[in-house]
Amino acid sequence: MSLPISCNKDRWWEGYNVYLENSDVQEHVGEWIEDDFESKVVKILYDGLGGDNIGVDQPLRVLGIGSAEGQQEILQLEKLKTKFSKLSTTVIEPNKQMFLQYQETVRQKSSDLTGIEFEWHNQTYQDYVILHGVKKKYHFISMVHSIYYVGDSDLEETIKELYDILVPGGVILMLLLTDHTGIGKLLHTFPNLATQEQNSAPSDPSMTKSNRLINSTDVKSILDKHQIAYTQSELREFLNITACFTGIDAAKRNLLLDILTQTIDFKASVSTTVYNQVLDFVKDHMSVRKSHHNDDELCYFDTVNDILLITK
Ligand SMILES: C[S@@+](CC[C@H](N)C(=O)[O-])C[C@H]1O[C@@H](n2cnc3c(N)ncnc32)[C@H](O)[C@@H]1O
Numbered sequence: 001m002s003l004p005i006s007c008n009k010d011r012w013w014e015g016y017n018v019y020l021e022n023s024d025v026q027e028h029v030g031e032w033i034e035d036d037f038e039s040k041v042v043k044i045l046y047d048g049l050g051g052d053n054i055g056v057d058q059p060l061r062v063l064g065i066g067s068a069e070g071q072q073e074i075l076q077l078e079k080l081k082t083k084f085s086k087l088s089t090t091v092i093e094p095n096k097q098m099f100l101q102y103q104e105t106v107r108q109k110s111s112d113l114t115g116i117e118f119e120w121h122n123q124t125y126q127d128y129v130i131l132h133g134v135k136k137k138y139h140f141i142s143m144v145h146s147i148y149y150v151g152d153s154d155l156e157e158t159i160k161e162l163y164d165i166l167v168p169g170g171v172i173l174m175l176l177l178t179d180h181t182g183i184g185k186l187l188h189t190f191p192n193l194a195t196q197e198q199n200s201a202p203s204d205p206s207m208t209k210s211n212r213l214i215n216s217t218d219v220k221s222i223l224d225k226h227q228i229a230y231t232q233s234e235l236r237e238f239l240n241i242t243a244c245f246t247g248i249d250a251a252k253r254n255l256l257l258d259i260l261t262q263t264i265d266f267k268a269s270v271s272t273t274v275y276n277q278v279l280d281f282v283k284d285h286m287s288v289r290k291s292h293h294n295d296d297e298l299c300y301f302d303t304v305n306d307i308l309l310i311t312k
Contacts, residue, residue: 055084066146
Protein backbone atom coordinates (compact mmCIF):
# COMPACT_ATOMS: atom_id res chain seq x y z
CA MET A 1 0.00 0.00 0.00
CA SER A 2 1.22 3.51 -0.71
CA LEU A 3 0.71 6.67 1.31
CA PRO A 4 0.88 10.38 0.59
CA ILE A 5 4.25 11.78 1.61
CA SER A 6 2.46 14.37 3.76
CA CYS A 7 1.85 11.49 6.23
CA ASN A 8 5.55 11.24 7.02
CA LYS A 9 7.08 14.63 7.79
CA ASP A 10 10.65 13.28 8.10
CA ARG A 11 10.48 11.60 4.71
CA TRP A 12 8.95 14.77 3.23
CA TRP A 13 11.82 16.93 4.52
CA GLU A 14 14.43 14.45 3.30
CA GLY A 15 12.81 14.45 -0.15
CA TYR A 16 12.29 18.20 -0.15
CA ASN A 17 15.99 18.75 0.54
CA VAL A 18 16.96 16.52 -2.40
CA TYR A 19 14.46 18.42 -4.53
CA LEU A 20 15.96 21.78 -3.46
CA GLU A 21 19.47 20.50 -4.28
CA ASN A 22 18.29 19.84 -7.84
CA SER A 23 15.98 22.79 -8.40
CA ASP A 24 16.70 26.45 -8.90
CA VAL A 25 13.36 27.50 -7.39
CA GLN A 26 14.90 29.36 -4.43
CA GLU A 27 17.12 31.33 -6.80
CA HIS A 28 14.15 32.31 -9.01
CA VAL A 29 11.95 33.29 -6.07
CA GLY A 30 14.85 35.37 -4.71
CA GLU A 31 15.26 37.08 -8.10
CA TRP A 32 11.54 37.81 -8.26
CA ILE A 33 11.65 39.39 -4.80
CA GLU A 34 14.72 41.41 -5.79
CA ASP A 35 13.31 42.60 -9.13
CA ASP A 36 9.52 42.74 -8.71
CA PHE A 37 8.48 42.69 -5.06
CA GLU A 38 8.96 46.43 -4.65
CA SER A 39 6.88 47.45 -7.67
CA LYS A 40 4.27 44.69 -7.32
CA VAL A 41 3.76 44.35 -3.55
CA VAL A 42 5.39 47.20 -1.62
CA LYS A 43 3.87 49.80 -3.95
CA ILE A 44 0.32 48.40 -3.65
CA LEU A 45 0.66 48.32 0.14
CA TYR A 46 2.12 51.80 0.30
CA ASP A 47 -0.52 53.29 -2.00
CA GLY A 48 -3.30 51.47 -0.12
CA LEU A 49 -2.08 51.99 3.44
CA GLY A 50 0.65 54.62 3.52
CA GLY A 51 -1.85 57.45 4.02
CA ASP A 52 -2.97 55.82 7.29
CA ASN A 53 0.53 56.17 8.72
CA ILE A 54 0.94 52.41 8.77
CA GLY A 55 4.58 51.57 9.25
CA VAL A 56 5.13 54.90 11.01
CA ASP A 57 2.76 55.28 13.99
CA GLN A 58 1.72 51.66 14.00
CA PRO A 59 3.59 48.75 12.43
CA LEU A 60 2.79 47.08 9.16
CA ARG A 61 1.53 43.67 10.29
CA VAL A 62 2.99 40.77 8.31
CA LEU A 63 2.03 37.10 8.56
CA GLY A 64 4.33 34.39 7.20
CA ILE A 65 2.72 30.96 6.86
CA GLY A 66 4.99 27.97 6.25
CA SER A 67 8.05 30.22 6.42
CA ALA A 68 10.64 27.40 6.70
CA GLU A 69 14.02 28.91 7.57
CA GLY A 70 12.85 32.35 6.47
CA GLN A 71 15.13 32.68 3.46
CA GLN A 72 12.44 34.14 1.19
CA GLU A 73 10.56 35.98 3.91
CA ILE A 74 13.58 37.89 5.16
CA LEU A 75 14.16 39.16 1.61
CA GLN A 76 10.52 40.32 1.54
CA LEU A 77 10.84 42.01 4.95
CA GLU A 78 13.94 43.87 3.81
CA LYS A 79 12.02 45.21 0.81
CA LEU A 80 9.01 46.17 2.95
CA LYS A 81 11.34 48.03 5.30
CA THR A 82 12.29 50.45 2.53
CA LYS A 83 8.79 52.00 2.77
CA PHE A 84 7.54 50.93 6.20
CA SER A 85 9.97 51.59 9.01
CA LYS A 86 7.99 49.69 11.64
CA LEU A 87 6.99 46.08 10.99
CA SER A 88 5.48 43.42 13.18
CA THR A 89 5.92 39.93 11.74
CA THR A 90 4.13 36.79 12.87
CA VAL A 91 5.93 33.63 11.79
CA ILE A 92 4.09 30.30 11.62
CA GLU A 93 6.32 27.31 10.90
CA PRO A 94 5.67 23.81 12.28
CA ASN A 95 9.09 22.30 11.56
CA LYS A 96 11.26 22.78 14.67
CA GLN A 97 14.61 22.77 12.87
CA MET A 98 13.52 25.30 10.24
CA PHE A 99 11.85 27.43 12.89
CA LEU A 100 15.04 27.57 15.00
CA GLN A 101 17.09 28.32 11.91
CA TYR A 102 14.82 31.28 11.06
CA GLN A 103 15.23 32.62 14.61
CA GLU A 104 19.00 32.21 14.39
CA THR A 105 19.17 34.08 11.06
CA VAL A 106 17.11 36.92 12.55
CA ARG A 107 19.57 37.07 15.47
CA GLN A 108 22.54 37.16 13.10
CA LYS A 109 21.00 39.80 10.84
CA SER A 110 19.53 41.90 13.64
CA SER A 111 21.27 45.09 12.50
CA ASP A 112 19.65 44.80 9.02
CA LEU A 113 16.26 44.05 10.56
CA THR A 114 15.94 46.96 12.96
CA GLY A 115 12.36 48.17 13.31
CA ILE A 116 10.99 44.65 12.78
CA GLU A 117 9.42 42.82 15.71
CA PHE A 118 8.88 39.06 15.48
CA GLU A 119 6.18 36.92 17.05
CA TRP A 120 7.07 33.23 16.76
CA HIS A 121 4.74 30.25 16.45
CA ASN A 122 6.28 26.81 16.04
CA GLN A 123 3.06 25.13 14.92
CA THR A 124 0.83 24.59 11.91
CA TYR A 125 -1.50 27.35 10.72
CA GLN A 126 -4.46 25.14 11.68
CA ASP A 127 -3.16 24.80 15.28
CA TYR A 128 -2.39 28.51 15.42
CA VAL A 129 -6.02 29.27 14.50
CA ILE A 130 -7.36 26.80 17.09
CA LEU A 131 -5.19 28.40 19.79
CA HIS A 132 -5.36 32.09 18.85
CA GLY A 133 -8.48 32.38 16.71
CA VAL A 134 -8.64 34.72 13.73
CA LYS A 135 -9.03 38.04 15.51
CA LYS A 136 -5.71 39.59 14.51
CA LYS A 137 -5.69 41.25 11.08
CA TYR A 138 -2.70 41.57 8.77
CA HIS A 139 -1.61 43.96 6.04
CA PHE A 140 0.55 41.41 4.23
CA ILE A 141 0.37 37.61 4.23
CA SER A 142 3.16 35.60 2.63
CA MET A 143 2.58 32.00 1.53
CA VAL A 144 5.35 30.66 -0.66
CA HIS A 145 4.58 27.03 -1.57
CA SER A 146 2.58 26.49 1.63
CA ILE A 147 -1.11 26.72 0.65
CA TYR A 148 -0.99 22.95 -0.15
CA TYR A 149 -0.63 22.06 3.53
CA VAL A 150 -2.74 24.86 4.96
CA GLY A 151 -5.73 24.43 2.66
CA ASP A 152 -5.76 20.67 2.20
CA SER A 153 -8.88 19.90 4.23
CA ASP A 154 -11.10 22.74 2.98
CA LEU A 155 -9.45 25.13 0.53
CA GLU A 156 -12.49 27.37 0.09
CA GLU A 157 -12.90 27.94 3.85
CA THR A 158 -9.15 28.53 4.22
CA ILE A 159 -9.11 31.14 1.46
CA LYS A 160 -12.16 32.89 2.92
CA GLU A 161 -10.50 32.90 6.34
CA LEU A 162 -7.21 34.28 4.98
CA TYR A 163 -9.13 36.98 3.13
CA ASP A 164 -11.03 37.82 6.34
CA ILE A 165 -7.83 38.39 8.28
CA LEU A 166 -6.49 40.68 5.56
CA VAL A 167 -6.91 44.41 6.23
CA PRO A 168 -8.52 46.39 3.34
CA GLY A 169 -5.61 47.72 1.27
CA GLY A 170 -3.58 44.60 2.15
CA VAL A 171 -2.02 41.90 -0.04
CA ILE A 172 -1.72 38.11 0.12
CA LEU A 173 1.24 36.69 -1.81
CA MET A 174 0.61 33.08 -2.78
CA LEU A 175 3.18 31.21 -4.82
CA LEU A 176 2.11 27.74 -5.93
CA LEU A 177 2.16 25.07 -8.61
CA THR A 178 0.09 25.35 -11.77
CA ASP A 179 -1.67 22.27 -13.13
CA HIS A 180 -0.30 22.52 -16.65
CA THR A 181 3.45 22.02 -16.31
CA GLY A 182 6.00 19.89 -14.52
CA ILE A 183 5.21 18.62 -11.05
CA GLY A 184 1.77 20.25 -10.94
CA LYS A 185 0.76 18.56 -14.19
CA LEU A 186 2.13 15.21 -13.04
CA LEU A 187 0.12 15.36 -9.81
CA HIS A 188 -2.93 16.59 -11.67
CA THR A 189 -2.63 13.67 -14.12
CA PHE A 190 -2.01 11.00 -11.44
CA PRO A 191 -3.98 12.23 -8.41
CA ASN A 192 -4.43 8.86 -6.74
CA LEU A 193 -0.99 7.32 -6.64
CA ALA A 194 -0.83 7.40 -2.89
CA THR A 195 -4.19 5.85 -2.18
CA GLN A 196 -4.85 3.36 -4.91
CA GLU A 197 -3.74 2.02 -8.20
CA GLN A 198 -4.64 4.30 -11.08
CA ASN A 199 -8.25 3.87 -12.25
CA SER A 200 -9.26 1.35 -9.63
CA ALA A 201 -11.28 1.66 -6.45
CA PRO A 202 -9.35 2.35 -3.24
CA SER A 203 -8.70 -0.85 -1.32
CA ASP A 204 -9.18 0.96 1.99
CA PRO A 205 -12.14 3.36 1.78
CA SER A 206 -11.01 5.19 4.93
CA MET A 207 -7.93 6.35 3.04
CA THR A 208 -9.29 9.29 1.17
CA LYS A 209 -6.22 11.51 1.24
CA SER A 210 -4.70 11.82 -2.20
CA ASN A 211 -1.20 12.77 -3.26
CA ARG A 212 -2.61 15.55 -5.42
CA LEU A 213 -1.47 19.01 -4.31
CA ILE A 214 -3.64 22.10 -4.53
CA ASN A 215 -2.75 24.05 -7.67
CA SER A 216 -3.35 27.59 -8.86
CA THR A 217 -6.43 26.63 -10.88
CA ASP A 218 -8.08 25.42 -7.65
CA VAL A 219 -7.26 28.69 -5.89
CA LYS A 220 -8.24 30.94 -8.80
CA SER A 221 -11.63 29.27 -9.21
CA ILE A 222 -12.42 30.02 -5.55
CA LEU A 223 -11.16 33.60 -5.84
CA ASP A 224 -13.31 34.06 -8.98
CA LYS A 225 -16.34 32.51 -7.28
CA HIS A 226 -16.07 34.99 -4.40
CA GLN A 227 -15.10 37.89 -6.69
CA ILE A 228 -11.84 38.39 -4.85
CA ALA A 229 -9.39 40.52 -6.84
CA TYR A 230 -5.96 39.13 -7.78
CA THR A 231 -3.23 39.40 -10.34
CA GLN A 232 -1.26 36.49 -11.69
CA SER A 233 2.25 36.14 -13.02
CA GLU A 234 4.50 33.19 -13.75
CA LEU A 235 7.70 31.98 -12.17
CA ARG A 236 9.67 29.25 -13.88
CA GLU A 237 11.81 26.68 -12.18
CA PHE A 238 14.15 24.12 -13.65
CA LEU A 239 14.43 20.79 -11.88
CA ASN A 240 17.31 18.53 -12.74
CA ILE A 241 15.82 15.02 -12.62
CA THR A 242 18.76 13.17 -14.15
CA ALA A 243 19.00 11.25 -10.87
CA CYS A 244 15.60 9.67 -11.58
CA PHE A 245 17.11 7.83 -14.57
CA THR A 246 20.85 7.55 -14.30
CA GLY A 247 21.73 8.55 -10.76
CA ILE A 248 23.88 6.04 -8.96
CA ASP A 249 22.57 7.17 -5.58
CA ALA A 250 19.43 5.03 -5.27
CA ALA A 251 18.34 6.67 -2.01
CA LYS A 252 18.39 10.12 -3.61
CA ARG A 253 16.64 8.86 -6.72
CA ASN A 254 13.84 7.40 -4.63
CA LEU A 255 13.48 10.56 -2.56
CA LEU A 256 13.26 12.70 -5.67
CA LEU A 257 10.62 10.38 -7.11
CA ASP A 258 8.72 10.51 -3.82
CA ILE A 259 8.59 14.31 -4.01
CA LEU A 260 7.64 14.33 -7.70
CA THR A 261 4.79 11.91 -7.00
CA GLN A 262 4.09 13.04 -3.40
CA THR A 263 4.06 9.37 -2.47
CA ILE A 264 6.09 7.61 0.22
CA ASP A 265 8.50 5.10 -1.27
CA PHE A 266 6.84 5.46 -4.66
CA LYS A 267 8.97 2.91 -6.50
CA ALA A 268 8.36 0.14 -3.98
CA SER A 269 4.71 0.88 -3.28
CA VAL A 270 3.10 1.02 -6.71
CA SER A 271 2.83 -1.66 -9.37
CA THR A 272 5.34 -1.82 -12.21
CA THR A 273 2.59 -0.68 -14.59
CA VAL A 274 1.88 2.49 -12.62
CA TYR A 275 5.59 3.11 -12.06
CA ASN A 276 6.23 2.87 -15.81
CA GLN A 277 3.23 5.11 -16.63
CA VAL A 278 4.60 7.83 -14.36
CA LEU A 279 8.17 7.49 -15.63
CA ASP A 280 6.88 7.62 -19.24
CA PHE A 281 4.95 10.78 -18.39
CA VAL A 282 8.09 12.33 -16.95
CA LYS A 283 10.15 11.33 -20.02
CA ASP A 284 7.51 12.79 -22.35
CA HIS A 285 7.60 16.10 -20.49
CA MET A 286 11.28 16.52 -19.77
CA SER A 287 13.96 18.11 -21.90
CA VAL A 288 17.59 17.14 -22.22
CA ARG A 289 19.89 20.16 -22.01
CA LYS A 290 23.45 21.02 -21.20
CA SER A 291 24.21 21.85 -17.58
CA HIS A 292 24.85 25.53 -16.77
CA HIS A 293 28.12 24.50 -15.12
CA ASN A 294 29.68 22.09 -17.62
CA ASP A 295 28.94 20.25 -20.85
CA ASP A 296 27.03 17.40 -19.19
CA GLU A 297 23.68 16.58 -20.75
CA LEU A 298 21.05 16.63 -18.03
CA CYS A 299 17.34 15.82 -17.89
CA TYR A 300 15.19 18.73 -16.78
CA PHE A 301 11.57 18.68 -15.69
CA ASP A 302 10.50 22.29 -15.92
CA THR A 303 7.66 23.71 -13.90
CA VAL A 304 5.82 26.99 -14.17
CA ASN A 305 4.57 28.25 -10.83
CA ASP A 306 1.97 30.96 -10.42
CA ILE A 307 2.44 34.02 -8.26
CA LEU A 308 -0.97 35.23 -7.14
CA LEU A 309 -1.24 38.66 -5.52
CA ILE A 310 -4.60 38.81 -3.81
CA THR A 311 -5.77 42.29 -2.88
CA LYS A 312 -8.58 43.68 -0.77
C1 LIG B 1 7.52 23.79 0.42
S1 LIG B 1 8.01 24.45 1.95
C2 LIG B 1 8.14 26.16 1.57
C3 LIG B 1 8.96 26.90 2.58
C4 LIG B 1 9.20 28.38 2.31
N1 LIG B 1 7.97 29.14 2.28
C5 LIG B 1 10.03 28.59 1.08
O1 LIG B 1 9.48 28.96 0.05
O2 LIG B 1 11.23 28.32 1.12
C6 LIG B 1 6.49 24.36 2.88
C7 LIG B 1 6.59 24.84 4.30
O3 LIG B 1 5.28 24.79 4.91
C8 LIG B 1 5.41 24.25 6.21
N2 LIG B 1 4.11 23.66 6.58
C9 LIG B 1 3.69 22.38 6.37
N3 LIG B 1 2.45 22.21 6.84
C10 LIG B 1 2.06 23.41 7.34
C11 LIG B 1 0.87 23.88 7.97
N4 LIG B 1 -0.17 23.06 8.15
N5 LIG B 1 0.81 25.16 8.41
C12 LIG B 1 1.87 25.99 8.18
N6 LIG B 1 3.01 25.61 7.58
C13 LIG B 1 3.11 24.34 7.16
C14 LIG B 1 6.53 23.27 6.11
O4 LIG B 1 7.08 22.95 7.37
C15 LIG B 1 7.50 24.00 5.18
O5 LIG B 1 8.36 24.83 5.89
